[in-house]
Amino acid sequence: MTVISRPGDPTRLLEPGLLVGPRWRETGTGGKREHRDPATGRVQQVYALAGADEVAEAVVAARAAQPAWRAWPIDRRRDVLLRLGALIRDRAADLAAINALEVGTPAALSYQRYTGGQTFFDYYAGWLDKATGDTVRTPGGLDLTLLEPIGVVGAILTWNHPLANIQTTVAAALAAGCAVVIKPPEQAPFAALCFGRLCAEAGVPPGVVSVLPGGPEVGDALVRHPGVDKIGFVGGPGTARRIQAAAAPTLTPLLLELGGKSASLVFADADLDRACRFALLITANSGQGCTIPTRMLVHEDVYDDVLDRLVAGLRAVEVGDPFDPAARMGPLIDAAACERVLAVIDRARRDGTATLALGGERLGAEHLGDGLAGGYFVAPTVFADVDPASELATEEIFGPVLSVLRFRTEAQAVELANASRYGLAGYVHTRDVDRALRVASALDVGNVGINGAGAPAGPFAPFGGVKQSGYGKVGGLAGLLEFTRTKNVLLAVDE
Template structure:
């Protein structure tokens, strides 16, 4: 059994939702370390009253925050970015304990990505302005202003709660909004620590609140009439529940949901790059919404690609997230592990072939929630494993003969978050990108999301709205038209 117990003191501590507001709570929830299968900490579940207190505090704080000079708001956002980097070791440790993500890779993300997103959106603060509309010069002065939408609820996902924060909370704060954050019950501690850091950075009391808890907490938050917009990252099933709740208050949503991304590999592809892209998502145990989990390979290079991906997956070191030699940790929970293994078993029963992986890992990893990198061949395109999001380190690989066939297979999905193409022919690559029905396309190793400066989001069951770029901050702005009659 792995031993990470000595680090768990980082997970405990008082939870603050506003300035001096303490959680009343509705009992406590227990967290299990996915690498060991052992309980390691508990935390309070925010009550409906706690939600109301946080929203009231946010509504009072929002005009104070938005009314600060632009330079001061920029300074506070950059203070927060600096503090995150200074405490990167602590945040990476917390994340490894609560999600099982390898420490080293996540620490690098905190140091490099967090400042990039916060600094980028801090730069937008002084550039947010409306337009003049010159329809009737001399008789009317018509112009627009851009204002913050108000109080934003951000519901985080467990596979990357701090990633969610820099992608959605940073632009909401830059837009002048106050934010109430509901962390995932499977990984609450990083967001809780982030909330405390916001106070150190200089945000007015109530501007950022963190409300840990389960479904009841989320239900109270998404039904609350004091919330002006909700940003949710997670699965379609939960999104439908949130949509039903917000129908009563007509609260707008930003939804970043699941994916079942296709990766089309043409005969002239650089297979080293293909293999690198197929192994990169294993760093989060395949728990990545944009994962290229449907690998579509041309007949001419199919056998070679299978052999190379198989060898790469078998070379991935799985184990203790604090071991610097480990590439992949566990999946998030026992339920997730059993669900993933069940999908693999059903795929095999439906006629798929196991090239590598599958099954539980034993030895020192037996008590944790580990699933090895798994490659399946011969899975039918309409089967569960090809159509449903696995959210684990599982990839199907299939043949195609023509480009049109590849596009048809790729678009045969309820999801549309990302797509990937490998070919040295740029004309073919751009043609394929134009035909793929997805929000972001990566070509020849291009990642998704592409950059803090580029919009990211999906279509169909992958959600709507965008994170990143100018579009990301405009999600949290509303336009007001002012029409002045001139005498």
């Protein structure tokens, strides 16, 4: 097993800067920000932020560079994407260490993700000579449809899976022949900046990719810029509503991948061992993920058994330093996230809408040692007998907090699962194939996993939500088509 050690000097990996069109810069008009190690709370880097001025420059550069990138022969553009995929695998150890330093994800888990299977760049490289338009013979003519790149894409990304979020949006956009201005989150910009350097190494032409770490000012300027042809946003519905309002004057189309409050339905005939192992996903990235099954709906006949298994399984999860190979859960990203999650837990304990079955506290020196005493660790937490109308059951907590509810009938289970403003993912556990497919059809979500299958499935399948989980798709051919437009050409043919 590859062991990734904590670097003595984190600044070696956490390289600051701004990639504005073809040039790297050390300063920006958005000021500077400190980054703290999520595992220790100590400052480990100071870095520059972009502002509206850099957005304007990057968009101008993207518009200048995109026509030539679009015109590249398909095999040449394909080879660049393949090199990007290979570089991600080759630099997996460094990328995993960056993820651990800036987000707190266990490095061993990130390394497995970066080295296991195709990247989105490999996948979309394979589509370049296959995604074509149609040719139809019409009375008196020949009708052609042409797939063309949409133009310049603004990619506004969240912090929980920085490189994964880059891949799902940027790979398809580049494959389509678009130029991309990336706004990584101000809390975690370093994976995106590393990606910008990999783009140059892979042969992406200067100006085709910009990387502008920054706050809301950068996102707002990108959305409002008339030179941006589409926005891809990963984040929460509150910010998405503001983006929609800002995009309205220019009618800029949006791809929105938003939050979730995903339910896992466990029927009495389910494989309970498998269902409870699946529930341990609540610790994945410390619960900071939109598809994580944060609600577990359990049939009353097996409820007590499942609850006992959940508590035992989560109590055994190793929480610790993201660079410890044994750690399966690290800290939350920052102090604000830690305080927010603990506040949700505290409210639930006070208002009587659930029973605390496990966890509920911040982990400090007595659990983790003096070196991690200042880190943002929250224990894996389980609430039982959760009120379906409570905050625990309805709001996205974005922390390692599992809400367990009971149901009596299949219809009640589906009703509880659908009683959410979100509609990103749902999960079904049953040995009855008819029931599995029936419930999957009834769930008002964009993605369903059955008997331990997760969501998303990787680059091969379309992924996206409904309701307040957003609209549009990443992954699969649908993800590529998000960044194309169809032109119709009618050719008159003499009979």
